[in-house]
Amino acid sequence: MTLVRDASVRARELGAALKAARSKVGFHGNEIAERLGWSTSKVSRMETGDRACGKLDVATYLAYCGVVGDELARLIDMAEEPDSGLWSQGLDEHVGDDLRTLVMLESSARTAHNYEPLAIPGLTQTEGYIRALFRAGGMVSQEAFDSLVYARLRRQRVLDRDDAPDFHFFVHENALRTQVGGPRVMHEQMLHLLLLGTQPNCRIRVAPRGVEPRTGFVGPFACYEQAEYRSVVYVEQLGASTFLDGPPVEMYQRVLASLATDALSEEESRSLLARLASDYDRPG
CATH class of the missing domain: 3.30.870 (Endonuclease; Chain A)
Incomplete structure (x- = not known):
């Protein structure tokens, strides 16, 4: 039986954007986890949408990946939106x-x-x-x-x-x-x-x-x-x-x-x- 994950569509898109930002600069998940002092599990769950991403964590992650300007603002705003299923x-x-x-x-x-x-x-x-x-x-x-x-x-x-x-x-x-x-x-x-x-x-x-x-x-x-x-x-x-x-x-x-x-x-x-x-x- 396949386990249905509870990640919302908003959380999944945010996670996909984080992963894309990391991949663009050539970092591995364990590398960014080590540099930020996080567990690899935390990074993985953020990127799959299985973990709620707060504004500070998203901003820290993206800053390390060199994301700036409008894209940074867009993703931080996404992290701040309530995850209500709509x-x-x-x-x-x-x-x-x-x-x-x-x-x-x-x-x-x-x-x-x-x-x-x-x-x-x-x-x-x-x-x-x-x-x-x-x-x-x-x-x-x-x-x-x-x-x-x-x-x-x-x-x-x-x-x-x-x-x-x-x-x-x-x-x-x-x-x-x-x-x-x-x-x-x-x-x-x-x-x-x-x-x-x-x-x-x-x-x-x-x-x-x-x-x-x-x-x-x-x-x-x-x-x-x-x-x-x-x-x-x-x-x-x-x-x-x-x-x-x-x-x-x-x-x-x-x-x-x-x-x-x-x-x-x-x-x-x-x-x-x-x-x-x-x-x-x-x-x-």
């Missing part, structure tokens, strides 16, 4: 989808479930769809536009890894029928979804029109199940994102159970995607 982060348009925490979860998950009622899931979007979506939203500056597009495309590389998580995408039919960028973009997007659905680690199911999760109307979210840690839910709002790894996760898991019952099967979903691809394959 962690919100403001979105910087120059970082956008390339959030460190989100990438960490997508890379380390055993199974990932994603529900999108309004748009194609980000990990499955074509470049044309991404660009059209950002333009339609009008929230991305021209200066940051290309960097955000490529950041989302880089995230998609996780789908092709040999050790990729098992991804389950639930996408609402309304999202498939909402034209983003015109028929040509949507035609390519439908074909891309069909292709992704042939990958062994990628399952795509459509929630048909008239069907909503029986637990109520909910917005887009992703749930990451991990072998060693508690499940984490990611919810993105305008201007901020929230990570949940406490009791509220159970509510989202009930929504997923409802979707698993009510959504079209994978075969039925492929048939619908193929029909939509044909419908979009027209001049426009």
Whole structure:
């Protein structure tokens, strides 16, 4: 039986940042422990998120690793935040989808479930769809536009890894029928979804029109199940994102159970995607 560690997503990201800072300057864990007069166990537990990191310990550790400026301030602020199982982060348009925490979860998950009622899931979007979506939203500056597009495309590389998580995408039919960028973009997007659905680690199911999760109307979210840690839910709002790894996760898991019952099967979903691809394959 695998022991589930109690480290929160905030503690894990802080620990990963500490380890990255140490690795960048070529130090070993036992070396930094000796220099700081700490046990190797303390350093290890700080880096895995299994030990609460106070502001002073974090500042001392980072100072030894030569971390200064904005990154030092960011990590010290992270150490000061209460670890309540709900962690919100403001979105910087120059970082956008390339959030460190989100990438960490997508890379380390055993199974990932994603529900999108309004748009194609980000990990499955074509470049044309991404660009059209950002333009339609009008929230991305021209200066940051290309960097955000490529950041989302880089995230998609996780789908092709040999050790990729098992991804389950639930996408609402309304999202498939909402034209983003015109028929040509949507035609390519439908074909891309069909292709992704042939990958062994990628399952795509459509929630048909008239069907909503029986637990109520909910917005887009992703749930990451991990072998060693508690499940984490990611919810993105305008201007901020929230990570949940406490009791509220159970509510989202009930929504997923409802979707698993009510959504079209994978075969039925492929048939619908193929029909939509044909419908979009027209001049426009």
